[in-house]
Amino acid sequence: MRFGLSIGLMSLAGAAALAFAAVASPAEDFKAAYAKAEAASQQAASLKTQWTTTVATLHAAQDAAKASKYDDAVSLAHQAEALAQASIAQAREQASAWKDGVIR
Amino acid sequence: MASTIRVRAVAGADTTEVQSLIQHPMDSGFVKDAAGKLIPPHHIEVVRFEHGGKTVFTALWGPAVAKDPYLKFSFKGAKKGDELKVSWLDNEGASDSLVAKIQ
Amino acid sequence: MTMSSDAAGCARRSMLRGMAGLAGLGLFEASRLLPAYAADAPDWPQAAFKQKSEIDALKQLYGKNAEASDKVTLDAPEIAENGAVVPIAVTSSLPNVTAIAVLVVENPYTLAAAYQIPAGTRPAVANRLKMAKTTKVVAVVESDGKLYSASRDVKVTVGGCGG
Amino acid sequence: MLRKVLIIGAIVLGGAQVACADDAVDPKAEFKAFRDYFVGRFPKVPFDDFVNGPYSMDEGLRKQWKDIEEFPPYEFAVDKGKEMFAKPFANGKTYADCFPNQGIGIRQNFPYFDAKSGQVITLELALNQCREANGEKPLDYVKDDMAALTAYMAFTSRGKRFDIKIPDDPRALAAYRKGEEYFYTRRGQLNFSCASCHVQSAGNHIRTEVLAPALGIMAAMPIYRSEWGAMGTTSRRFTTCNSQVRAVPLPPQDELYRDVEYFLTYMGNGLPVSGPGARP
Numbered sequence: 308m309r310f311g312l313s314i315g316l317m318s319l320a321g322a323a324a325l326a327f328a329a330v331a332s333p334a335e336d337f338k339a340a341y342a343k344a345e346a347a348s349q350q351a352a353s354l355k356t357q358w359t360t361t362v363a364t365l366h367a368a369q370d371a372a373k374a375s376k377y378d379d380a381v382s383l384a385h386q387a388e389a390l391a392q393a394s395i396a397q398a399r400e401q402a403s404a405w406k407d408g409v410i411r
Numbered sequence: 412m413a414s415t416i417r418v419r420a421v422a423g424a425d426t427t428e429v430q431s432l433i434q435h436p437m438d439s440g441f442v443k444d445a446a447g448k449l450i451p452p453h454h455i456e457v458v459r460f461e462h463g464g465k466t467v468f469t470a471l472w473g474p475a476v477a478k479d480p481y482l483k484f485s486f487k488g489a490k491k492g493d494e495l496k497v498s499w500l501d502n503e504g505a506s507d508s509l510v511a512k513i514q
Numbered sequence: 515m516t517m518s519s520d521a522a523g524c525a526r527r528s529m530l531r532g533m534a535g536l537a538g539l540g541l542f543e544a545s546r547l548l549p550a551y552a553a554d555a556p557d558w559p560q561a562a563f564k565q566k567s568e569i570d571a572l573k574q575l576y577g578k579n580a581e582a583s584d585k586v587t588l589d590a591p592e593i594a595e596n597g598a599v600v601p602i603a604v605t606s607s608l609p610n611v612t613a614i615a616v617l618v619v620e621n622p623y624t625l626a627a628a629y630q631i632p633a634g635t636r637p638a639v640a641n642r643l644k645m646a647k648t649t650k651v652v653a654v655v656e657s658d659g660k661l662y663s664a665s666r667d668v669k670v671t672v673g674g675c676g677g
Numbered sequence: 678m679l680r681k682v683l684i685i686g687a688i689v690l691g692g693a694q695v696a697c698a699d700d701a702v703d704p705k706a707e708f709k710a711f712r713d714y715f716v717g718r719f720p721k722v723p724f725d726d727f728v729n730g731p732y733s734m735d736e737g738l739r740k741q742w743k744d745i746e747e748f749p750p751y752e753f754a755v756d757k758g759k760e761m762f763a764k765p766f767a768n769g770k771t772y773a774d775c776f777p778n779q780g781i782g783i784r785q786n787f788p789y790f791d792a793k794s795g796q797v798i799t800l801e802l803a804l805n806q807c808r809e810a811n812g813e814k815p816l817d818y819v820k821d822d823m824a825a826l827t828a829y830m831a832f833t834s835r836g837k838r839f840d841i842k843i844p845d846d847p848r849a850l851a852a853y854r855k856g857e858e859y860f861y862t863r864r865g866q867l868n869f870s871c872a873s874c875h876v877q878s879a880g881n882h883i884r885t886e887v888l889a890p891a892l893g894i895m896a897a898m899p900i901y902r903s904e905w906g907a908m909g910t911t912s913r914r915f916t917t918c919n920s921q922v923r924a925v926p927l928p929p930q931d932e933l934y935r936d937v938e939y940f941l942t943y944m945g946n947g948l949p950v951s952g953p954g955a956r957p
Contacts, residue, residue: 355933357925358866390866397863405861408872409707410714413760417752426636432748439644441622456558467635473563475618475626475644477599478906479750483640484629500555591741595886595957596903601744640744671884 333377340384341368347391356398361390418511420495426485427513429460429468433499439474453503455480461496462489489513563625568617568652571625572661575615580654580661583608588653588664594645597670603640604664608657611637620649645670702850704843704943707857711944715892719880728896728951730889734880738887742955751828751901751953754908758829761822766811772826775807784827784834784950788939789842790849797852797935800827801910805930818929819916824899824908831898831952839896839950841943856940859933860891865924871937874918886957895942897954904957911938 348365351357368383415434420427433455440452458470458480467486489495491513498508562574572579589603604614614637615628626643637655645651645668652665716724719734726733732742762772762780773779777786787800798806804826805815816823843849863870872891879890898911909917912929915937919926927934 352925355927356864359920359923359925360866362925394866397868401862401864405858405863405870408861408870408876409857410711410876411707413756417748419748430748432750432752434753437644439622441646456555465632466630467632469557469630470641471558471563471628471630473623473625473627475621475623477642477644479753481601481640481642481745481748483603483747484635484638486635488634502555591737593737595738595741598906599745599750599903601741603744642745 333381334372337368337372337377337380337384340381340388341365341372344368344384344388344391347388347395351391351394351398354395354398356394358390358394361387361394364390414509415507416497416499416509418495418497418509420489420511420513422489422491422493422513423485426487427462427489427495428483428485429495430481430483431458431460431497432479432481433458433507434479435499435501437472437474437476437478437480441474453501455499455501458482458497458499460484460486461498462486462493559628562628563623565624566622568619568624571617571623572615572654575625575628576613576654576656576661578661580652580663583655583662583664585657586653586655586662586664588651588666589640590651590666590668592667593669593671597645597647599642600645600668600670601640601642602651602653603638604653604655605636605638606655606657606662608637608655608662610658611655612659613656614639615654616641616643617652617654618643618645618649619652621646702854704850704853708944708946712892712947714876715879715890719890724947725949727890727893727945728948730894730897730954730956731887734890735887738957745955749901749953749955751899751908751955754825754828754899754901755832755953757822758825758827758832761826762829766808766813768811770811772804772807775803775810780830781833782837784831784952785837785839786841788935788942790844790846790852790939792844792846792849795848796932797856797939799911799930799935799938800830801912802930802935818910819913820905820907820909824910824913827899827910828908828953831950834950835952836949839942839946839948841939841946843939843943852936853940853943855933856936856938859937860940865919865922867922869922871918891941891944893945893948895938895945896948896950897952897956899952900954900956902956908953 344365348357348361351361364383364387368380368387371377371380371383417432418429419431420429435455436453437455438450438453440449442450444450452474454474454476455472458472459466460468468482468484470482472480493513495511495513496508497511498506500506559575562571565571565574569579585606585608587605587607589605591600594600602616604616606614610633611631613628613630616626617624618626621644627641629639631637637657643651648667648669648671650665651668652663654661654663715727716722719727722733729739729742732739765771773781777783784800787803788797790796791798801818801823804823805818808815816826843853860871863873874888875891875894878888881888895911898914899908900914901908905913910929912934915934916926916929
C-alpha cells in the first residue's frame with residue numbers, strides 16, 4: 308500500500324514534471340542551452356582562443372533571458388556555443404597549421 | 412606645475428618661425444564617453460602671441476581644432492634672445508601662459 | 515623639449531594661476547573672468563563659430579563673401595590618415611593680409627579656425643584640424659579688405675568625431 | 678548569425694593542412710629569412726626606414742607624418758617620463774638604479790631573456806619590477822605613466838640599433854618559439870594571425886590605414902596614435918590588435934605577449950630605435 312502510494316506519487320510527480328516541461332520549458336531550455344554554451348566558452352578561454360563575439364553573445368543571451376525573451380535567449384546561447392566550438396576548432400587546427408605561415 | 416605650452420621660436424635672417432603645441436583635450440562636444448554620454452565641448456578659444464609688447468599673432472579656435480593643438484607661423488622684427496609671450500584661454504575660463512626665449 | 519610637463523588635466527588645474535597671469539598680461543578684461551562658470555573669451559567670435567555654412571560663417575566673421583584666388587595656397591592631404599588630426603597649412607602671396615580662416619565645409623560647424631595677422635607677420639599658418647568626414651576644406655585670406663579663397667577636397671575614412 | 682559561425686568553422690577546418698614544417702628552432706636562419714622577405718618585397722624602402730612602419734610605404738601618409746613630427750604630440754609624454762624618471766621613490770632610490778647605464782640609451786636591449794627567472798623581461802615589466810622592488814605600486818601597463826616612462830627611455834635611445842640576444846638556453850629558445858607560434862597563429866572570429874596583417878598584407882590599405890610591415894614594428898614603441906588621441910605602450914598595441922580580430926586579449930605583459938615581443942624585436946635586430954612614434 309505504502310509502496311503503491313509512493314509509486315503513485317512518483318508517477319504523479321512525473322506527470323507534473325512533464326506538464327511543467329510542456330508549459331514552462333523555455334526557461335529550462337535556456338538554462339540547459341546556456342550551460343552548454345558556457346562550458347564550451349570556458350574551454351575556449353582555457354585554450355586562450357576565446358573570441359570576443361562568444362563573450363558578447365553569452366551576455367546577450369543572458370540579457371534576453373532576463374527580459375523573459377526565452378526564444379531569443381536560447382537561440383543566442385546556441386550561437387554562443389557554436390562560436391565557442393568554432394574557436395576551439397580553430398585553436399586545434401592552428402596548433403600545427405601556424406607553421407605553414409612562417410617565413411623561411 | 413609644468414606648463415601646458417611648448418614653444419619653439421627660432422630667429423632666421425628675415426623672420427622668426429614660431430611653432431607651438433598646447434596640451435588641451437579640445438573636446439568637440441560631439442564625442443560620447445565610455446558611458447555613452449556626450450562629452451561637453453571644451454576647447455581653447457583664443458591663443459595670443461606677443462613680442463615686444465605687441466601682439467604678433469592671434470588664433471581664434473572652434474571645437475574642430477585637433478587635440479593638443481599645433482600652430483606654426485612666422486613674423487618679422489624679433490631677434491635671438493628676445494622674449495615671446497604665449498597665452499591661451501578656453502571656453503571654461505581655464506588658461507595658461509608662458510614666456511619663451513627666441514633661439 | 516622646451517619645458518617639462520606633468521600632463522593630464524593641466525588645463526583645468528592651471529585655471530587660477532592662469533587667471534592671475536592674464537590679469538597681469540592685460541590680455542583679457544578681468545571682469546570677463548570673474549564668473550565662476552564658463553564664459554567665452556571676449557574677442558571670440560561665437561556667432562561665426564556656430565554657423566553651418568561657409569557663406570554664413572564668413573558673413574558673421576568678416577561681413578562679406580570670398581572669391582577664389584590662385585594666390586591663396588591650401589596645403590591639405592588628399593587622404594587624411596585620421597580625421598582626428600589633419601595637418602592643414604595656408605599661405606598667400608597677396609599683399610596686406612590681415613586675416614586667415616580655415617573652414618571644413620561639412621563639419622557640424624563650418625568654421626574651424628580664424629587667425630588675425632598683424633603687419634609684420636607673414637600670411638602663413640599651419641595647424642591640425644578635426645574632420646568628421648570627406649569634405650571640402652576652404653582657406654580664406656583677407657587682403658586689402660577683400661576675401662580670397664582656395665579649396666580642396668580631403669578624403670576622410672576614419673572620422674575625427676567618433677567616440 | 679549561426680550560419681556565419683558555421684561557415685567560419687568550416688573555413689577553419691577546411692584550411693587545416695598536415696603540418697610538415699621542420700620543428701627545429703633556428704632563430705638565426707629565421708631572422709635572415711624574415712629580413713630578406715621584407716627587403717625583397719619592398720625594394721624601394723631603405724632598410725632603416727622600416728622602423729617608420731606605414732610611413733615607409735605611402736607618400737601621402739609620409740607627408741602628414743612629417744608635418745606632425747615637426748612638433749609631435751608625444752613630446753608631452755617624453756617630458757613627463759623624464760620627470761618621473763628623475764623623481765626618487767619613497768625610499769630615495771630612482772628608476773636609474775634599476776637599469777644598466779642609469780637607464781639611458783638602453784631601449785635597444787629590451788626585451789631580454791633573464792636566465793635567473795627563466796623569463797623574457799620587457800622594458801615595461803622591468804619598470805614595474807623596479808617599482809615593486811622599491812616598495813612602489815606597479816603602473817597600469819597600457820598607457821599614461823607607463824607610456825611616458827617608456828617614451829622617455831626610447832627617446833634617450835633613438836638611433837641605437839636593436840641588439841636582442843637569444844642565449845643558448847633551451848628556455849630562451851622555447852620563449853622565442855612560443856612568441857613565434859603566437860605571431861603566426863590565427864585567432865579571433867576573423868581568423869587572422871599577427872602575420873596575416875603584418876606579413877602577408879603588409880603595405881596594404883585598410884580604409885586609409887596602411888598596414889605596417891612586421892619588420893621593425895617594435896622600433897617605434899611606445900606610440901601616440903591619433904585613433905587613441907593618446908599614447909599607448911606595446912601592451913596596448915598587442916591587446917588592441919587582438920580585439921580587432923575579435924579575439925579576447927591576454928592580460929597585458931602575459932608571458933605569451935612578452936614572448937611575441939621577444940620574437941618580433943629579435944627579427945628587427947640591426948634596425949634603429951625610433952620611438953616614441955606617432956601613428957594614425
